Amino acid sequence: MTARIYKPSKSATQSGVARSRRWVLDYEPAKPREIEPLMGWTSSGDMNAQLRLYFATREEAVAYAERNSIEFRVEEPKPTSRPVLSYSDNFRSNRIGQWTH
Numbered sequence: 001m002t003a004r005i006y007k008p009s010k011s012a013t014q015s016g017v018a019r020s021r022r023w024v025l026d027y028e029p030a031k032p033r034e035i036e037p038l039m040g041w042t043s044s045g046d047m048n049a050q051l052r053l054y055f056a057t058r059e060e061a062v063a064y065a066e067r068n069s070i071e072f073r074v075e076e077p078k079p080t081s082r083p084v085l086s087y088s089d090n091f092r093s094n095r096i097g098q099w100t101h
Contacts, residue, residue, distance in 0.1 A: 001027060001028075001030060001048065001070065001071065002027070002028045002071045002073065003025050003027050003065055003071065003072040003073075004025070004027075004073055004075060005023060005024070005025050005061045005062065005065065005072050005073070005074045005075070006023070006024055006026075006075040006077070007020065007022075007058075007076075007077040008020050008024055009077070022055060022056060023054070023055045023056070023058050023060070023061045024052060024053070024054055024055075024061075025052070025053040025054075025055065025061050025064065025065065025072070026051075027048035027049065027051055029044065029046055029049055030046045030048065031044070032044075058074065061074075062074065
């Protein structure tokens with residue numbers, strides 16, 4: 001039973017960072033999902049697939065995993081590739097670039 005500790009990335013459809021500040025501990029699936037033959041639903045007998053734990057810091061998540069003897073791997077967050085700009089920056093008086101529209 002291996003767990004993955006990571007910090008989720010910002011949602012691509014939203015401008016906020018609400019769900020990307022906490023660290024998450026997810027269990028990796030112990031066995032693959034199965035398709036139920038009558039209805040075609042996807043199911044799994046792995047109860048840990050339903051479990052997701054949130055932590056404020058990376059150290060808290062690692063300490064929890066070590067305290068409960070859970071094998072884990074930590075995935076560090078990737079740095080953002082572009083600077084964060086606000087909408088009001090488009091109307092600054094000291095703007096360097098010209099308007100393109």
